[in-house]
Amino acid sequence: MTTLFRKIRYLDQSSQNLCEGELLVQGGKIADFGASLGVPDGAEIVEAEGAVLCPGLVDIRAAIGEPGFEYRETIASAAEAAAAGGITTIAVLPETDPVIDDPALVRFLRTRGEETGSVSLLPYAAATRGLEGKELAEYGLLQAAGAVAFTDGTKAIASSRTMRLALLYAAGFGMRIVQHPEDVELARGAAATAGARATWMGLPSVHAAAEAICVMRDIRLAELTGGAVHFAHVTTGEALEHIRRAKEKGLKITCDTAPPYFDLNETAIGDYRTYAKLSPPLRVEADRLAVVAALKDGTIDAIASDHQPRDPDDKRQPFAEAEPGGCGLATLLGVSLARVQSGDLTLSQTLALLTARPAAWLGIEAGVLAKGRPADLCLFHPERSWQVQAGKLPGKAQNTPFDGRALEGVVLGTWKAGRRVYG
């Protein structure tokens, strides 16, 4: 099958500027692109009319309800949301039922992803058996089955001893440990960030410093072991400063953040809005600005959706009892592009954080527009706008913290290996 995209705008790799041109897809791969390519026989034509064509988004952190929590979301419904959000690759968390701590389950998830035809599912495997934080999972066998890294998902690996062993042992296989950076004891029971707002709302809270405390320990353990640690959804300026310095030292430290942490602050939980209850909790404005600054200076390696599907009943609870987590697949691109419109980031920086950099982090071929690469593509119009409405998002999960947010950047079409899967 041959597809020609005409009148596209795409980022030129050398100049990092948007240029106009055409792109040709043949046999599921990018065959050519340039100013004018001519129409091959039998080619399907996609008239982009000036929309931006970029690599399909690579999301390095999402939870999917299946297996075990299908009432929240299935793989099929997550794939639908991903396609509508321009996402063609998702690294999925192992916090399912059963927990992904067995090679057969890793293979199962990979296969289920292939069956969707629209999104590659790259499984994280559990860092510890059953996510219990005690015994290491079978890293070698899990890697051979296709696990991309090891993590206990939204549970921080609390024990320093376990973390040291995990980093040390994973390093032997050239693998990373992905940490949910939060001191477990300090964070126990917390529903919000400590401060005047949590005090007045009467909510159990955790100090923002709990993130830096965990990050400091793990950086030291990475140095000690030579291991590689990745900090997921980093939210505070203090933690980012430690990560920045560790990177300067040449340690194997990487990190990501998620759209809520650079688009919202703790005021979003006003009136006990449980859809804005996240883990880690939303922070003060100064931390949001610090996250934006770290996106800008490159300290943060990727923007991940941090998608956590929840059922209405999980959320229709008093705030402290409601489940944390927000869905984020359909809004990943739009909320990230808001940083371009605000002038904080360039389009090239933003797209790199959503495509090339996470793909490089995963060590996969996706994420760049280059000849011979898989034709995983996202066509979006950066100037068209839409409004996020919980209840009307694609897919099953509707628990968006961005309900009511107006966004610029509409996904017009998504292609997986040259096949149109959305739009």
Place this chain on the structure above:
Amino acid sequence: MAQLKHLLGIEGLNPVSVTNLLDLAESYALLNRSGKTQRDSLRGRTLINLFFEDSTRTRTSFELAGRRLGADVVNMSVATSSVTKGETLLDTAATLNAMNCDLLVVRHKSSGAPALLAQKVGASVINAGDGTHEHPTQALLDALTIRRNKGRISGLTIAICGDIVHSRVARSNILLLTMMGNFVRLVGPPTLLPGSIGVNGVEIFHDMEEGLKGADIVMMLRLQKERMTAGLIPSAREYFTFYGLDRKKLSYAKPDALVMHPGPMNRGVEIDSEVADDAARSRIKEQVEMGVAVRMAVLDTCARSNY
């Protein structure tokens, strides 16, 4: 006065609405004392006391207030309701809605639970204490007690002592008292004080002598036993030694300073019996009395907004 559909907290009230509620409550207090307790302004109205947390005095106080105004009062407590059978808070709300209740008095262990219910029921929701958030009728009855004794509810120095961080009574009182123009001091060990308050006119002390110096009112808070098991304070005797209100510590306050406590008291932990039972200084019993009057005023005001 402005319509008051729900009373979810002191936040949302203003000095005028507080004064109106206190004035109405004062008139009920006088009527209650005169023995002419029976009114009929809530005749035909249904009040449900929905208590997810144990409480004897607050529930009884609301029950009495409702009955004195002629309402039909039903008590539901968590031990006897289907909430323990897995029914969610909102299922309960839907059930109560179907019963056409007019006034719903709610106590819940989670902050914000009454606010959540208020979005889902037709009845007026009155917060009888939610988690560590607010307990507005307690702050109103404290204010009425202070106003009756001091002749005003502004320009006073009020020390709130003890477990501030876990206290909804403290939050509602801080909001009300600062709103009315008083000087509020919070006194307690650092582990029981919030790190951030962010309200003007509130000072924090860790020493009772400094904190009570020149105070017009000393408001003691109940210390829950869980605070000791959670390691926030080492022992009851250490707490009593440094933060329990006895004659000596009370002597640091003004000579005519009054002692208050929302009850139930832990004698010998946060307060010494000698102080608690001193009729010249303690206004603890009067607080209970004003509780009924204030709740009558709140029920009456909220019910009227439903016409």
